[in-house]
């Protein structure tokens with residue numbers, strides 16, 4: 001029963017994350033355009049009033065505001081047969097998929113930790129990680145407005161005993177997570193003259209370190225790099241991406257982080273691969 005309730009909350013959370021993933025990058029661009037206008041003295045761009053709650057959810061194609069019954073996770077998608085009720089534009093299958101994945105993630109937390117603060121904290125952490133992975137896939141951004149709160153909320157959760165990581169391990173996790181990728185970045189930059197990743201990746205790994213402790217980091221970096229490089233090779237061979245196209249690392253860090261949240265260690269990683 002607990003698991004079922006957690007899954008229902010997860011479904012609703014997944015539905016909210018779809019909205020966040022779509023709107024947050026637009027809000028950031030809006031903000032940059034306004035700042036740019038301020039400094040350059042050009043007129044403020046239109047569409048200034050845009051945030052998470054306004055305008056109400058609408059079809060991106062025909063702008064029709066969605067009815068409450070179009071906003072039920074998964075069911076609405078099935079009833080509408082994956083199309084906008086108004087204009088018939090097809091809705092990406094990603095929306096219900098994200099809802100299902102987040103529901104499973106919440107159910108997993110309830111299964112592992114019962115109805116506890118630890119389950120709630122980790123379910124929220126996992127939800128935010130999934131949103132970050134999707135935003136990075138879509139836009140190549142890992143917004144500070146998400147990564148930074150994820151770092152300090154990990155430290156707070158640890159101090160309250162809501163994670164199984166001691167505050168000292170969590171603190172060193174945040175430091176080591178940031179510094180290790182920063183170092184890789186600096187070396188890569190000196191050797192190749194190219195930016196191998198963005199500062200968002202350092203902050204994301206710092207957040208994973210804060211939530212999972214420094215001990216989890218070697219396994220996470222190893223697994224993320226391995227899967228990331230494999231994916232890059234596969235996508236290049238199948239010509240889905242060009243040779244020098246930017247390639248987001250965040251989704252692989254998140255994937256490795258999620259596996260770690262549910263209690264898989266470095267040796268288990270090796271077992272997963274070999």
Ligand SMILES: [Zn+2]
Pocket residue numbers: 059060061062063064084085086087088089
């Ligand atoms: Zn429409």
